[in-house]
Amino acid sequence: MLVSWRWLSQFVDTRGVDPLHFAGKFTTTVAEIDDVVQWGFGLREVRVADVIAVAPHPNADKLRLATVDLGERTVQVVCGAPDLAVGMRVPFVPPGVTLPSGITVRDGEVRGVASPGMLASEKDLGLSDENAGLLSLDGCDAPAGTPLHLAIELEDVLYDVDNKAITHRPDLWGLYGVAREVAAMLDKPLKPFDLSLDFASPAPLTIAVEAPEACPRYTCARVAGVAVQPAPVNARLLLRRLGTRPISNLVDATNLVMLETGNPLHAFDARFLRGNAITVRRALPHETLTTLDGQLRHLQAHDCVICDAVGPVALAGIMGGADSEIRPDTTEVVLEAANFDAPTIRRTAMRLGMRSESSARFEKALDPALAAVAARRFLKLCLAWSPDAQIVSHLADVGPFSAEAKPLTVLRTTGSYLRERLGVTAAELPDAWLDACLTRLEFQVARDGDALAVTIPSFRATKDVKIAEDLIEELGRHYGYDNVRSEAPRVAARPPYTPPLKLLERQVRTTLVHAGLTEQVLYGFDDEDTRKRLGLAEPAPLTRVAVRNPIASAHTHMRRNVLPNLLAVAEKGLVQGDDGQPARKGLNIGVFEIGRVFVPEKSNDRGLPPVLVNGTADDLAAYTAGMEGEMLRGVLDARAGSTPLPLQPIRLGIVIAERLGGGAEGSKLVFPAPEVTHRLLQQLIATLHHLLKWLGKEPLTLQARGPAASLGAPDATPSWRSDLGFDLVATTGETIGFVAALHPRVRIALDQPAQAVVAELDLTALERVPAFKRVNP
Amino acid sequence: MSELPDWQIEIDQAAIRWQAEIDDAAALEALRSLEVRALGKAGEIPGLMKRIPQIPPQDRKAFGQAVNALQAHVAATIEARRQVLVEALIAAELQDATFDPAAVALPLKLGHPHPLSTVQADIEAIFTSMGFHVLDYPEIESEFDNFEALNIPGWHPAREMQDTFWLESGHLLRTHTSAGQVRAMHQFPAPFRAIFPGKVYRYEATDASHEHTFHQVEGLMIDRKVSVGHLLDSMRTLLSAILQREVEIRLRPGYFPFVEPGFELDIRCQVCAGDGCSACKRRGWLELLPCGLVHPNVLRAGGLDPEEWQGWAFGLGLSRLVMMRYGVPDVRLLMGGDLRFLSQF
Known part of the structure; x- marks a missing residue:
């Protein structure tokens, strides 16, 4: 979000503060600034000029000759702008001036006619990309010839605040909230809004909020006698540099007030509201609405809509309808300044893919108190920008929100608690400073000795401030975290615990690397493409954990074995080469992975604290004591609805592969001599014996592989050979894994003529293999 | 004679x-x-x-x-x-001039540990030396451990922000190693300190700097009277050990539902020493990790009384650290399995 320093300075006295320097402090106190942009500098030579005559160019159709009044003199220049007309006020750039856009204005001729100077567009002046016509200074009442920077608001510094840094701060989505923070940082007062208005007595319309949970507050007023015209030049340029296209005084006023207060607004052309009633409700089945952008939107039951007597006229908080939008001939408007429920708006905006400036703000949970402020700010601007306009209604205010119905929350804590959490002493952060800091941020502080009762202002209460701990941040960021003394924690000196499996994992990794194998870390997803391409055994239904929202068509299931992914990278290695060796006949590569696999059998882990699984009623009461609201509900729901997690054993997979000869195009059908496969199996088995020895475990024996494959999913078609496949059996009789050569069909499916052998071991089972008993000397 | x-x-x-x-x-x-x-x-x-x-x-x-x-x-x-x-x-x-030291063929071939493992092992060693348990928690998690227990209720935008892989069983692939926080609190009596490294998953398209699967290390310290001052000291000490140089750190306000106050921790850019360069986008600081004091609701979910116990926590991007240490330009290389890449480690 862009913040204009010049605009902000209308609410805070920033004299003497260098905004470029201040940006660093703002970043550590409020929110990160991505970029600081200087706007409208280098234009002090430009003058206000009145166009007093326009004549055709004798030598060019698209150019004209403009005579402009510069106060003390008149000048005739050549101008190509299509909108040039007598009576316009425009910027005049004298010859010799180089503009920020890089254009140097020369005192020369254009197509044979002298042109000592230039009339400029916004783009020429580097103010925006707008280049369709001249920058219109209509409405600026400085005398002709006045330097531009004295006639209109130029020379601004913009902070580009990282939107991600303020998602939890609805109050910072309007300039005024940012100004409040700056005022607190500078210890200066924040200028209140001028909200004084005279209203008429009739109601704008009959308003009914039928979905109060979606619309806590709906304010509305009616203005007649408006004239749709461009907004004043300063407002237009302000919108431009904040990234919004100026459209007309009415639309610009809604946008400007949104940027100022943070509360989005919508103005309807009163002519097109059918009937005399506005209803805020959830959408009906099959209801549709054509929004401002011309798209037909199909609504669903949880969408919130604004309706006239006939049907929807706006998608609440997101976008107005096309039928009732402001037009050039609009004379009477119905203004809406409302507050909408954040999840409702977010869900609808996401589903329809229409994140607007408006929805982005409502999604942050805006302060309902803001709606009436925004309405009044709009009405002030509307009256100021449209001389004959008058408010012809009262300010309707409907919905469940009211300051009385929902009193502000009071947090009870102590100064010493807040200081202790921050890590500062009373001498460093005295009571008076603490109280003043919170007060500047518009918290109400009532102190009784050390005890504090702190009232949360409404604009902070909707989201980020809920508990006393939230005040630590308020104090800390304004005190400056750099000023907090760094202090070593006092901790008990105890040897840390490392799970045995973790230690085993480290030893296995080191040993296998020393045995010449390269470690892999691969996806937890199975890869259907690899499975299909290599013709690996198709897992029976429900033997793998299924992903509900796969990100790729190949990643629909979690892996149940580490081998398929590992075989695919070994295969790739045979094509790409390894360790600086080119891929050629005889290239021998070995890879391993230690990682989790997922077996859809119920474990005894439900992902819940033990007290929620098998605690007594008393245990549960003790556990939930102190939990409130969402938290308590979430805990009880989790207890009621939990299911056991699948098994997630850690497996060790090894693939040793060797490139065979042959392999010219079309001759992948290579059948290796048995000795080749035997040699690779020996290499793999020797590596495993070596591993067990290094781990200090009793040796494994290899037994012909039974039909019940120990670690694989139940296979319909085999991936591995059973004649050259062996179970790895511990002295305890437990089978901890297997080794095997590839089934010839899988081998033939490999990219290159190659042979490979594989092993998969369960790490927990490996951990259980007894330690080797040393014989006596 | x-x-x-x-x-x-x-x-x-x-x-x-x-x-x-x-x-x-x-x-x-x-x-x-x-x-x-x-x-x-x-x-x-x-x-x-x-x-x-x-x-x-x-x-x-x-x-x-x-x-x-x-x-x-x-x-x-x-x-x-x-x-x-x-x-x-x-x-x-002693006059042998026939030996050519360049003409050496190794009789044995060594393999290569994965850089993620190497960096993780370094980090585990540092934390072990400072009394942290090194723990390992499941990748398939309950909504409770991944969200509810971390003070992220159902409607919370964080659940959308961290786009999640859901499983048909109703479980999910953990979106952060923070899912282990409440597990650790129930596994060990307070006070304790622990790290838990591991794989995490986010439903997001992959590119040079994004992967749907990556690695994190969670750090958690539970003790009495834990303060922001302790967090500052611990972070500076640990990061200096991890990055093998004295680091200057700063805290910025940051929002994460499971810490309060929450921070984004920046380190002084080592390329430009803070003057601003392209590596740090002219800010002089590099955003390194989110951290904060453990939220009272998370302590409660962990069965701890927030009046008595507090804590700090951080989440360090292990994949990012590997990329920083070795100058890896593309995160996809880490889990891509290419032996030409891995054999350089």
């Missing part, structure tokens, strides 16, 4: 002959066979003693002494010659 007896002449001549033969021996092997011929059990010099009966009785003593003297002389001469030959061989050995 008395005539020398014949045996005496014979012994003198033998001495001269052996001396010549010894001088002629050019190799240790020739010298050894000569030694056997001269001094061996069946050798020529010991064989002289068999002639005692033919020597006149009055000369026998002198004869015996002369043979012994000859034997000692020849033995000493051989030994001296051997020394000369050994010296020559040593000198010759």
Whole structure:
């Protein structure tokens, strides 16, 4: 979000503060600034000029000759702008001036006619990309010839605040909230809004909020006698540099007030509201609405809509309808300044893919108190920008929100608690400073000795401030975290615990690397493409954990074995080469992975604290004591609805592969001599014996592989050979894994003529293999 | 002048002959066979003693002494010659110019640990040395551990922000290692400190800086009277050890539902020392990790009374750290399995 320093300075006295320097402090106190942009500098030579005559160019159709009044003199220049007309006020750039856009204005001729100077567009002046016509200074009442920077608001510094840094701060989505923070940082007062208005007595319309949970507050007023015209030049340029296209005084006023207060607004052309009633409700089945952008939107039951007597006229908080939008001939408007429920708006905006400036703000949970402020700010601007306009209604205010119905929350804590959490002493952060800091941020502080009762202002209460701990941040960021003394924690000196499996994992990794194998870390997803391409055994239904929202068509299931992914990278290695060796006949590569696999059998882990699984009623009461609201509900729901997690054993997979000869195009059908496969199996088995020895475990024996494959999913078609496949059996009789050569069909499916052998071991089972008993000397 | 007896002449001549033969021996092997011929059990010099009966009785003593003297002389001469030959061989050995140190072929092939494992092992060693448990928690998690227990209720935008892989069973792939926080609180009595590294998953499209699967390390310290000051000290100490240099850190306000206050921790850019450069986008600081004091609701979910116990927590991007340490330009290389990449580690 862009913040204009010049605009902000209308609410805070920033004299003497260098905004470029201040940006660093703002970043550590409020929110990160991505970029600081200087706007409208280098234009002090430009003058206000009145166009007093326009004549055709004798030598060019698209150019004209403009005579402009510069106060003390008149000048005739050549101008190509299509909108040039007598009576316009425009910027005049004298010859010799180089503009920020890089254009140097020369005192020369254009197509044979002298042109000592230039009339400029916004783009020429580097103010925006707008280049369709001249920058219109209509409405600026400085005398002709006045330097531009004295006639209109130029020379601004913009902070580009990282939107991600303020998602939890609805109050910072309007300039005024940012100004409040700056005022607190500078210890200066924040200028209140001028909200004084005279209203008429009739109601704008009959308003009914039928979905109060979606619309806590709906304010509305009616203005007649408006004239749709461009907004004043300063407002237009302000919108431009904040990234919004100026459209007309009415639309610009809604946008400007949104940027100022943070509360989005919508103005309807009163002519097109059918009937005399506005209803805020959830959408009906099959209801549709054509929004401002011309798209037909199909609504669903949880969408919130604004309706006239006939049907929807706006998608609440997101976008107005096309039928009732402001037009050039609009004379009477119905203004809406409302507050909408954040999840409702977010869900609808996401589903329809229409994140607007408006929805982005409502999604942050805006302060309902803001709606009436925004309405009044709009009405002030509307009256100021449209001389004959008058408010012809009262300010309707409907919905469940009211300051009385929902009193502000009071947090009870102590100064010493807040200081202790921050890590500062009373001498460093005295009571008076603490109280003043919170007060500047518009918290109400009532102190009784050390005890504090702190009232949360409404604009902070909707989201980020809920508990006393939230005040630590308020104090800390304004005190400056750099000023907090760094202090070593006092901790008990105890040897840390490392799970045995973790230690085993480290030893296995080191040993296998020393045995010449390269470690892999691969996806937890199975890869259907690899499975299909290599013709690996198709897992029976429900033997793998299924992903509900796969990100790729190949990643629909979690892996149940580490081998398929590992075989695919070994295969790739045979094509790409390894360790600086080119891929050629005889290239021998070995890879391993230690990682989790997922077996859809119920474990005894439900992902819940033990007290929620098998605690007594008393245990549960003790556990939930102190939990409130969402938290308590979430805990009880989790207890009621939990299911056991699948098994997630850690497996060790090894693939040793060797490139065979042959392999010219079309001759992948290579059948290796048995000795080749035997040699690779020996290499793999020797590596495993070596591993067990290094781990200090009793040796494994290899037994012909039974039909019940120990670690694989139940296979319909085999991936591995059973004649050259062996179970790895511990002295305890437990089978901890297997080794095997590839089934010839899988081998033939490999990219290159190659042979490979594989092993998969369960790490927990490996951990259980007894330690080797040393014989006596 | 008395005539020398014949045996005496014979012994003198033998001495001269052996001396010549010894001088002629050019190799240790020739010298050894000569030694056997001269001094061996069946050798020529010991064989002289068999002639005692033919020597006149009055000369026998002198004869015996002369043979012994000859034997000692020849033995000493051989030994001296051997020394000369050994010296020559040593000198010759020291003149080897035939070795080419560049022409070395390793007889054994070493494999390669994965850089993620290496960096993770370094981090585990550092934290272990400072008394942290090193724990491992499941990748398939309950909504409770991943969200509810971390103060992220159902409607919370964080659940959308961290786009999640959901499983048909209703479980999910953990979106952060923070899912282990409440597990750890129930596994160990307070106070304790622990890290839990591992794989995490986010439903997001992959590109050079995004992966749907990546690695994190969670850090958690639970104790009494934990403050922001402690967090600052711990983070500076640990990050200096991890990054192997003294780091300057700063905290910025940051929002994460499971910490309060929450921070984004920046480190001073090492490329420009804070002056601003392209590496830090001219900010002088690099955003490194989110951290904060454990939210009271998370402590409650962990069965701890927030009045008595507090804590700090952080989440460090292990994949990002690997990329920083080795200058890896594309995160997809880490889990891409390419041996040409992995064999460089």
